[in-house]
Amino acid sequence: MQTVTLVPKEQFKISVEAETIKPDNFAGKSADEIGALVAYEGNAPRPLSELFDIKVDGSADAADDVKIEINGNVNRVKRIGEAMTAGLIMINGDVDMRCGAKMKGGTITIKGNADSWVGQEMTGGEINVQGDANYYVGAGYRGEACGMRGGKITVFGNANDFVGEHMCGGEIIIKGNAGIMPGVSNKGGKIVIEGDTDMPGSEMTKGTIIVKGTVKDLMPVYQREGIEAIDGVEFTKYVGDVVVDGVGELFVK
Amino acid sequence: MSEMLIKNATVYDPINNINGDMMDIAVKDGKIVDSVGGSAQTIDAGGRLVYPGGVDAHTHIAGSKVNVGRIMRPDDSRLNNKPRTKVTRPRTGYTVPNVYSMGYGYAEMGYTTAFEAAVPILKARHTHEELEEIPIIDKAGLTLFGSNWMVMDAIREDDLDRLAAYVAWGLLASRGWGIKIVNPGGGEAWGFGKNVSGLDDPVPNFEVTPRQIVKQLAEANEKLNLPHSIHLHCNNLGKPGNYETTLATFDVCKDIKSKRDRQSLHVTHVQFNAWGGNHWGDFESKSEPIADYLNKNDFLTIDMGQLVFGSATTMTADGPVQYANARLLKARWSNGDVELEDSSGVTPLEYHPQSYIHGIMWAIGLELALLTKDPWQVLMTTDHPNGGPYVNYPMVMTMLMSQKRREKEMAKIAELTFERTSIAGIDRELDWYDIAIKTRAAHAKVQGIIELGKGHLGVGADADIAIYDIKPDETDATMEFDKVEAAFRHAAYTIKGGEIVVKDGEITAVPKGRTYWVKATAPADGHERMMEDLKMKFKKYYSVNMANYMVQDEYVEHPVVFETGYQ
Numbered sequence: 001m002q003t004v005t006l007v008p009k010e011q012f013k014i015s016v017e018a019e020t021i022k023p024d025n026f027a028g029k030s031a032d033e034i035g036a037l038v039a040y041e042g043n044a045p046r047p048l049s050e051l052f053d054i055k056v057d058g059s060a061d062a063a064d065d066v067k068i069e070i071n072g073n074v075n076r077v078k079r080i081g082e083a084m085t086a087g088l089i090m091i092n093g094d095v096d097m098r099c100g101a102k103m104k105g106g107t108i109t110i111k112g113n114a115d116s117w118v119g120q121e122m123t124g125g126e127i128n129v130q131g132d133a134n135y136y137v138g139a140g141y142r143g144e145a146c147g148m149r150g151g152k153i154t155v156f157g158n159a160n161d162f163v164g165e166h167m168c169g170g171e172i173i174i175k176g177n178a179g180i181m182p183g184v185s186n187k188g189g190k191i192v193i194e195g196d197t198d199m200p201g202s203e204m205t206k207g208t209i210i211v212k213g214t215v216k217d218l219m220p221v222y223q224r225e226g227i228e229a230i231d232g233v234e235f236t237k238y239v240g241d242v243v244v245d246g247v248g249e250l251f252v253k
Numbered sequence: 254m255s256e257m258l259i260k261n262a263t264v265y266d267p268i269n270n271i272n273g274d275m276m277d278i279a280v281k282d283g284k285i286v287d288s289v290g291g292s293a294q295t296i297d298a299g300g301r302l303v304y305p306g307g308v309d310a311h312t313h314i315a316g317s318k319v320n321v322g323r324i325m326r327p328d329d330s331r332l333n334n335k336p337r338t339k340v341t342r343p344r345t346g347y348t349v350p351n352v353y354s355m356g357y358g359y360a361e362m363g364y365t366t367a368f369e370a371a372v373p374i375l376k377a378r379h380t381h382e383e384l385e386e387i388p389i390i391d392k393a394g395l396t397l398f399g400s401n402w403m404v405m406d407a408i409r410e411d412d413l414d415r416l417a418a419y420v421a422w423g424l425l426a427s428r429g430w431g432i433k434i435v436n437p438g439g440g441e442a443w444g445f446g447k448n449v450s451g452l453d454d455p456v457p458n459f460e461v462t463p464r465q466i467v468k469q470l471a472e473a474n475e476k477l478n479l480p481h482s483i484h485l486h487c488n489n490l491g492k493p494g495n496y497e498t499t500l501a502t503f504d505v506c507k508d509i510k511s512k513r514d515r516q517s518l519h520v521t522h523v524q525f526n527a528w529g530g531n532h533w534g535d536f537e538s539k540s541e542p543i544a545d546y547l548n549k550n551d552f553l554t555i556d557m558g559q560l561v562f563g564s565a566t567t568m569t570a571d572g573p574v575q576y577a578n579a580r581l582l583k584a585r586w587s588n589g590d591v592e593l594e595d596s597s598g599v600t601p602l603e604y605h606p607q608s609y610i611h612g613i614m615w616a617i618g619l620e621l622a623l624l625t626k627d628p629w630q631v632l633m634t635t636d637h638p639n640g641g642p643y644v645n646y647p648m649v650m651t652m653l654m655s656q657k658r659r660e661k662e663m664a665k666i667a668e669l670t671f672e673r674t675s676i677a678g679i680d681r682e683l684d685w686y687d688i689a690i691k692t693r694a695a696h697a698k699v700q701g702i703i704e705l706g707k708g709h710l711g712v713g714a715d716a717d718i719a720i721y722d723i724k725p726d727e728t729d730a731t732m733e734f735d736k737v738e739a740a741f742r743h744a745a746y747t748i749k750g751g752e753i754v755v756k757d758g759e760i761t762a763v764p765k766g767r768t769y770w771v772k773a774t775a776p777a778d779g780h781e782r783m784m785e786d787l788k789m790k791f792k793k794y795y796s797v798n799m800a801n802y803m804v805q806d807e808y809v810e811h812p813v814v815f816e817t818g819y820q
Binding site: 140141142143144145244 | 325326327328329331583
């Protein structure tokens with residue numbers, strides 16, 4: 001087991017693009033070697049050693065044996081864990097946009113809040129956000145036909161608008177409330193919102209959305225299919241979006 | 254400028270009948286010369302493959318529809334990205350790369366010249382602004398005439414001199430190279446939500462037919478003695494069964510005599526209109542009758558429009574076909590209106606090998622190139638970015654050179670493809686000389702730029718030279734296709750106008766390229782009638798004032814003007 005601890009040297013003023021921070025890049029490397037990897041602060045390439053204090057305990061042959069612990073505020077550090085395939089990242093604080101984007105495997109736990117596009121286009125693995133998540137949880141980036149395709153995202157707090165936009169697979173669980181239009185243009189996958197939300201599932205062609213709280217405004221593009229029980233609780237089942245010949249399922253209490 | 258000597262080159266230069274000869278090439282002041290002095294910079298090619306710089310006679314690299322493609326596809330700008338270097342700017346995009354990447358990508362493959370294939374007159378300023386910013390390569394734009402009100406009015410009144418005068422004005426106004434015709438008449442019909450269905454379907458409100466538009470523009474083209482022939486995108490493109498329209502369109506120009514040593518008709522991206530069947534269910538290849546026609550007639554040339562699996566952004570002045578595509582595929586789409594001229598459409602799509610429709614389209618492009626006997630008659634293109642991005646040219650070259658390479662691709666493709674095409678039974682494999690024809694020599698001939706020193710390595714030609722890291726006499730292209738593709742993808746050297754712009758596949762210099770355009774003298778009496786009509790149309794129908802409109806010389810900073818006259 002290799003544990004890599006990163007502590008930011010300062011509160012970054014300009015956002016840092018740090019897709020290099022992932023177990024795949026750190027496995028088996030010394031603190032110096034990890035420090036030589038490059039992240040971008042604005043448009044300037046900076047070695048990680050200039051941005052973080054780096055400590056390495058133990059060693060590992062492969063990414064699945066690596067744990068990265070980030071202590072301190074990285075709310076201006078983007079793309080942590082992008083495209084990671086295995087291992088563990090623990091962020092003890094808030095994190096900036098696109099954390100775990102295109103992730104294929106492994107686990108990311110965020111103790112604080114995550115900014116927009118957490119788990120963007122991920123295909124596997126697991127992300128747990130213990131605080132709140134901002135816009136586009138598990139969505140596709142601008143213009144992408146498919147957002148999340150696999151894996152699981154759990155947000156223990158609230159999420160903002162457009163949860164799982166263009167989702168094609170996988171699972172998103174929001175324990176709190178979600179903003180408007182979760183599951184917009186979905187083509188697959190499952191979204192569970194335990195709190196309240198607004199206008200779920202517009203333009204959805206496939207997939208499932210379950211809302212356990214209140215739906216403030218149900219789009220008039222869903223056909224009522226009757227009552228169905230999920231885990232012993234009765235929900236009204238709707239099918240749509242009929243405007244786009246959708247067969248997505250929407251369950252509302 | 255400096256002198257340069259390329260030693261021990263295995264040269265293929267079809268325009269000068271050089272077929273794999275080991276020779277030296279001398280360069281002085283950006284031109285090929287007989288010999289240079291002892292102090293010249295020397296490159297030892299060491300027997301490696303040397304071609305003239307590549308020429309792309311049909312591509313979409315600049316102008317409003319390319320830019321619309323960029324706006325519509327933020328997802329595309331995340332592909333194929335490369336950070337800036339000391340000499341290059343940051344590069345983004347795969348199907349619609351950013352402006353700089355366009356030039357770098359061509360240069361890396363040993364290409365030095367490209368023709369933007371569709372410039373609406375009213376959008377020509379923007380086109381030239383982008384062309385000017387595309388580094389390294391030389392460029393030209395083909396001006397759209399196929400659905401313009403001015404064209405159709407002159408044709409209805411059977412006034413060939415007025416038509417020729419308008420073409421001359423249009424080329425001047427757009428700083429264009431030649432006549433492009435897209436879905437003749439259909440662009441105008443599309444303004445009313447309609448299309449034309451074939452050669453004899455009258456255009457609404459104008460009562461002229463596509464047949465008349467093609468024939469009279471071809472005649473005007475010869476009257477003006479233009480370097481290129483008409484450049485035609487047929488009616489019914491993108492519809493099953495359209496090969497009959499295509500063959501009938503060929504026949505329209507059969508009796509047009511070319512004034513120059515070139516074809517009198519160039520039909521573009523024929524892959525998209527060599528289709529049989531009545532609908533998508535019985536869709537099949539009809540490349541055989543098309544190739545058969547080419548084998549029997551030498552007045553015309555075509556380009557392949559080869560499909561490449563993966564992401565593409567289709568863009569054409571054929572608005573109605575794009576609308577149909579977008580509805581069929583539930584894809585994004587955008588329509589570019591250029592007032593009384595043509596109207597374009599842009600639709601992104603994805604070509605899947607497991608879709609037999611896409612598989613058949615893939616096969617048709619290769620069939621056209623392989624079934625047509627004369628390599629000079631079929632140019633290699635992908636109709637970038639319609640069939641796929643131009644960066645895939647090296648792959649297409651290896652497909653033409655190696656049956657094994659085609660078989661490897663066929664293994665991925667839906668089986669139904671092979672019942673509806675003949676590609677699996679074709680064993681023709683092109684050689685290094687044929688590829689030189691298909692990727693540079695024939696392009697230069699078709700576009701009429703040989704006399705400008707393009708597409709060949711004869712004395713006096715531009716020193717546009719590509720050296721590839723492969724030795725033709727030691728390489729079996731039919732087996733070692735991966736090696737060949739890698740070599741074509743990253744030229745060992747690309748020399749543009751005597752300057753090394755690529756070394757070992759990396760851009761080393763970014764000179765500005767030139768823009769070619771044609772200044773044609775119009776027939777005097779036709780010119781007067783035409784100007785009267787044009788002024789009236791600008792006043793009555795355009796939202797742009799004619800006095801404010803024309804591509805001024807400021808927009809074309811590195812021009813090469815080709816002067817020709819009415820005869």
